[in-house]
Amino acid sequence: MTMHGLINRSIQQYVSHTYGRPIWEQITTNAGLDFSDFEGMLRYARSYTPDLLQSAEEVLGRPRGDIMEDIGAFLVCHPGFEAVRRLLRFGGVDFVDFMHSLDDLDDRVRLAVPDLILPKVELQVCADGHFSLICDASIKGYGHVMMGVLRAMADDYGALALLEHSQGRAAGTEMVSITLVENDFAEGRAFSLAAGVP
C-alpha cells in the first residue's frame, strides 16, 4: 500500500514554512527516515504519514489535533497552495454551498489526481444554521484537518462560523460541528472562474 506524495508533501510544507527547515529535518530523522524531501508526484510507503505525524507531535510538543487543524488551514491560506484554495472554491458560490460540496470532495480530488484517495466526509444539516461534518478518520485527526479547511474557507467566503471538533458517534469517525452565524458576514476573497489557468 502506498500513500500519495501530496499528503506527506503538505505536512512537510506546513512544518518547514512554519517552524523552519531544521525542525522538519529533525522530525524526519526522528521518524526514522533517511531523507527529508517528499515529492508531490511520487508515492511513498503508507507508514510514513503516521510516523511523521507522531514525530511532529513530539518534536513540536503540540497535540495532534492542533497540528492537523493548522495543516488544513495552511493548505487553504498559504500562497504556495493557491491551487488548493481555488479548487475548493469551485465547490460552491457561498460558504453553505461549499459545505454541501464537501460530500463530493474525495470524488473531485480523484478527478484531478486519480490515485489521491482522501477519507470520505459527509455534511448533515441539523437545524437552522447548524451542520455536522462527519469525517472518516482513516488518518487519525482528519476531522481536525477538515476543521482547519472549514475555518480558512469560511474566511475566504466572508462567512462567520463557529466550529467544534468531537469524536463521531460511529467508530473510526470524527465530527466537526458548524454553527453558521452569518453566511455573508464580510467581503471574502475574490474568485473568478477562469483566473487559475495561464
Add this chain to the structure above:
Amino acid sequence: MSSAKEVSALDVLCPMHLILGPSGHILHAGPTLCKMRKGQGLSGQRFLEVFEVKRPRALNCMADLMSDEPQKLRLKLRAAPHTAFKGVLVPAKDGDGTMIVNLSFGISILDGVRDFALTNADFAATDLAIEMLYLIEAKTAAMEASYNLNSKLQGAKIAAEEQAYTDTLTGLKNRRALDTVLTRLLSASNSFAVMHIDLDYFKTVNDTLGHAAGDYVLQHVARIMVDETRSHDLVARVGGDEFTLVLPEVRDEGTLRRVGRRIIERLEVPIPYDGTDCRISASIGTVWIQPGESPSMEDLLSNADVALYASKHAGRATQTLYTPDLRDAANAIGAPAARAPRPA
C-alpha cells in the same frame, strides 16, 4: 409566441438560449447571453447580424435555417471578442415559425468565462461547465507538478552523469576516473605505468562505414584492452579513439612491451561488421614511473603524449617508452610538447 412562464423556465434551464421570430429577429435572450452583450441588448436584432453561422456552411438567410428537424450549429459572435459557440436550433412550436436556439461555449469555455467574467450563477445548475473549469485547472496544476518533478529528475540525471566514472559507450572508465586514480597514485609516490593508446585508421572506419560501425569497433577495442590487462589495472577511454591504461606495480620493461605488443596485435585482427572487415591498429606511448618519482600530472600526461607522438612518427602500430631524449628530439622536429592535437 411563447408565454412568459415558459420563457422564465427556459431562462433557468438554458441561460444561453435565444427565441427567434419567423423573420429571424431575436424575440428573447437568456440571462447569460444578455450579460455577455452588456448594454447592447439582443432583443429586436437580427440573429444572423449578431452571429455568423460557420456551420452548416453556405447559409445566407433565415429560410435556410428553417427546418422541422433540430439543427446543430457552429456560430461566432460577429463583434469582438468573436466568441465561438456550439448551438442547436429547434422549432419552438409547430408551424408558427418561431425557433429556439440554445448555445454553449463547447471547448472554448475557458475563453468565454474569462472574456465575459462569468460565474457559477451564469450556468444552469445541471451544466457541467463548472466541473469542466475545475478539471482544466486541476489538470493544469497536476501537469505543472509533474513537469517540475520531471525537470528536477532530469537535472539529477545530468548531475549523476557528470559525476559518473564510466564511459557509457564502452563501459570503460572515463577521464574523470583516470584523473582520480592518477592523483591518488602520484601522491602515494608508487611505481606505475601509464599507456596512452591512440587508434590508427579509426577515422576511416567511421567515415566509410558510419558511426554505428565506429561504435561497434570501440566496444570491441574496449573488450580487448580489458582482456589484456589485469583486474586492478585501469582502462579508460579519454577521447573519441584515445585510451589510457594505468598499470600499477609493473615488474619490468619487458612486461610493458609485452602488454603493448599483445594489444596492438589483437587490434590489428580485422573486425567483421555487417559483412565488412574493419581494419585498425594502434600507436602507444608509455611512461613508466619508478618508485619515488613524483612528476606532476601534467608532466606525466605530456610525457606519455611525447612517447605516443614518437610511435606515430615511427610509422604507427608501435609502442614507445618515454625517455627524456624523446622530448628533445620531438622539440627539434617541432612536435607538440604538451597535449596538443595528434596526427590522426
